[in-house]
Amino acid sequence: MIALLRRIAALVRKELLAIVTDGATRIVLVMPAIMQTLIFGYAATFDLNRVPYAVLDASRSHASAELLARIDSAGLFQRVANLDAVPQIAPWVEQGKVLLVLHIPQRLEAGLAAGETVPLQLILDARNSTTAGTAAAYLGTIVEAFNAEQRKRAGLGPASPLRIETRAWFNPQLQTRWNFVPALIAALSMLQTLMLTALSVAREREQGTFDQLLVTPLSPAEIMVGKALPPVLVGLLQATLVLLVGLWWFQIPMVGTLSTMYVGLVSFMLAGVGLGLAISALSATMQQAMFSAFVLLMPMMLLSGLATPVANMPPWLQLATYVNPLRFGIDYVRRVYLEGLGLATLWPDLVPMLLMAAVTLPLAAWLFRNRLV
């Protein structure tokens, strides 16, 4: 037993040294995780913060001035142009200089005085339909407030007999970053550990040292453990770095416990590393291994719910996400981090990851000796 542990420990040390002694590899494994979390943490947002807009105010009245003052003082909309004629609208929108143009009709004030509902034309640049939709919804609330003010002046109650009181659980401000940064804990570490693992056996095969390893007293299972442990450690280190950036830099409060978090992360890393080792064992060259890893990683990232929710996918594609460890990893990490759930609720995410590890790791060990090519 002790001899077994000593053998494995020696192999683990050798593997770790191979990773750590190369300066370029060392940097590539630590710096990007931190940089990316910072940049993507800021970049990943569907929350508007600046909407340049133009106005074609044909009314030029008190009412239009009041409405525009409301829009300008909301802090989100920046008026960059006052237009005089309809043909001026197209160039501003086409060139992307404004996200929207508000066309106020001439008879705004007269219409309001006559008790009519006056249509305000809103032209939106929907090249990004998500941004356009959010901006329109926000402008809608400003217009609602304007209408309510009109009613109040006329001595009437609120326009709608019904109010909706909204509260959000787990993410009170509904910030995209709160959703994205926890997902990066799983996604970023997966990206590099899979690549690293995929290369580990393929590199030795290409250089011919793997045969030497096979003739040592180590059994294939022991080689597998020795090969799997170092990338798991590297992955956990990266995940920890991202977690710390989320906690300390972005100040996103973690509700769940660290122990639950790491139980999930270790299972997730085992599944990812098992996949990487299986790829590595199947590949003849490093390049093949890297390409296979990459071809696998891309769909895994896409179908993980990282950027767009799995629930928005068509049913057949949702089914395909069930073989993706990243889908479960991201879901698990998010729910521990934001919702504070324990294993009692999270086992449906945990079991698939463990199953994947239980299939891929022995498969890799078997492939070490019995590769067909």
Add this chain to the structure above:
Amino acid sequence: MNTLRRVLALVRKEMRQLVRDRSNLALGILLPGLLTLLFGYGLSMDVQQAPVAVVLQDMSPSARDASSGLALSRYLAPRWVESMRAAEALMRDGEVMAIVNIPGDFSARLAAGDAVVQLLLHGTDPATARAVQSYVAGAFAQVAARHADAAAQPAAIGAVQLVPRLWFNSANTSTWYLVPGLVVIIITLVGAFLTSLVVAREWERGTLEALFVTPARPAEILFAKLVPYFCIGMLGFLMCLTAARGLFGVPLQGSLALLVAVSVLYLLVALGIGLLISSITRNQFVASQVALLTSFLPAMMLSGFLFDLRNVPALVRFIGQLLPATHYMSAVKTLFLAGNVPALVLPEAALLMLYALFFFVAALAVTRKRLH
């Protein structure tokens, strides 16, 4: 004349080499095809049939009527539950995205013109939460309007009403802006990632040095190396274009010739980046990671592909503006959805040309220096 012959011979060699290695072809052709399908079908910002728990504590007709309005929305899938406690359990398990709570005094307060409905959102996915919020608000606005009509307002009060018109995306679907963006991702993948990897391997193995001792000049050798990847990149681009038009029905408002021209420019930029990375790193693993981190991931995250650059902090926007992918992205989306807008597309094209020139000169300089 000699130059031409040498280059032709080199190109022929590179082409053979590329076709022989099946993993190259897999990455160059299979992956773009797969990605187009997955992106096109899989990436969507549009919420459909979001499960919502409805707690109806008021059994009066007007409350029932109000809650049944939720079922009419095609974006919501309401589930009626007995109690708030049951609803909260469902939400905690992630079974529903929101809870709509209609309190016991709803109908009484509605008659008085002051009803309140409670909406609890599952905030883990804020984009979905926001969408659900607006759909629930829309459903109740109709209830309110019906009620107001029935109550017959005493005096009409003027109001303004927004009439939104979506230019460039009449279908109001995220697919229309994601699929054109996919062209950028695919070209970056083939141009920067594949090229940097393959050329780095040649440095690693010393086969590139072997070429440099031939009479062929470094510029000729590098040029010949790029020709096959240029072809694969264009193939990926054409596949993407076909899928966008044929499968996903994305309109092409601008001219095809202009789109191809801009894409060729960006492909050259990507190839230049790939070449530069491989010449600097000369190690497959490091080259792949650098290519991933400096070209591919930024193209996904910072180019305006998924996240609108208008919304990010100034520093991140500045970084985004430095990326060639951002400028190509803006040109591609405009050409697909808005049409030929020379005032926007031409400056972006000029910028891409400058980038291409810069990366090629830099790659050549680094290669020459490495040889000495």
